[in-house]
Amino acid sequence: MNLKDLSENRYSVRAYLPQVVEREKIDYILNCARLAPSACNFQPWQFYVITDQSVKLKIHEAYDREWFKTAPLCIVVCKDSASSWKRTATDQKDFGDVDAAIAAEHICLAAAEIGLGTCWVCNFKPDVLAEALNLDANIEPIAIFPLGYIDEEKSRVPEKKRKTLSDITRWI
Template sequence: MDFDDVINKRYSVRGYLDKEVEDEKLEYVLKAATIAPTGVNNQPFKVFVIDTKKNKESLSEIYGAKWFVEAPYVLCVVANVDEAWTRPWDGKNIADIDATIVMDHIILAATNVGLGTCYIAAFKADKAREFLNLNDNEVPVLFTPLGYGNAEPRDTPRKEIDEFVEYI
């Protein structure tokens, strides 16, 4: 797919087929995470690849939507706050920004190879931290199912450019 196709075809998939993801597609998606830009290229993240069938109960406690556990995998991007760059002038740590960029690369790469995903930020962080056995400096930022979609896109109206862009 060319870039325009990828960004226009991507949507939040809320239903998945019971169909395995090929190893080469999973590797392609994970490789996209490694090339995502991060502050001073620190790459302060981990990507957890979670086998849904083996972890359905725990995943359902983290996020309760039925479709969340239909795909063969759920991925979680975890930020390492201690390794992320911090702006020296105001102390802003960009670990969450880095992790979000990583997830965006994952989701666009998945779309490019015909896989469905859905950004999940509305999860129970305490359950995720416990399940993933995270250290104090590690923060779960985003989850996504990863698999073959079995749901049509919802109507998601978009703002016009002049509603959110300001030229100064």
């Protein structure tokens, strides 16, 4: 499947089977994320793979949705602000969020490529999530990805609504 087809077919999954995801598949996804580009190649991300039930319960406190609880595991993508590149020209902008988001999208696409579902979750309580994962002060959670086999009977494939190229592109 080419990237365009993969992008067209991937969607936010909100129903998962209880089936365990094989370690090889998780490693494949993480390796794809590890290969993502980053500003000055600083790679300021950390990936937390959550399979432990007690930790998952704590994470559910950070994002309390019933569908979210159906995923057999979660990957939390974090940025390490101590190792992220900051723009030096004028404003010292920290590119860690951008870098972590690029790696996060690699997670979404790699999972879809091998037949697994994800959903990009960013509407969580960061303090609760940081406490659940015992994160250092310089480690900031950026997104949570429930991950698993899609429950096809309960999952609803939404219509892709996207702006046209002419709506979002400016040729200068």
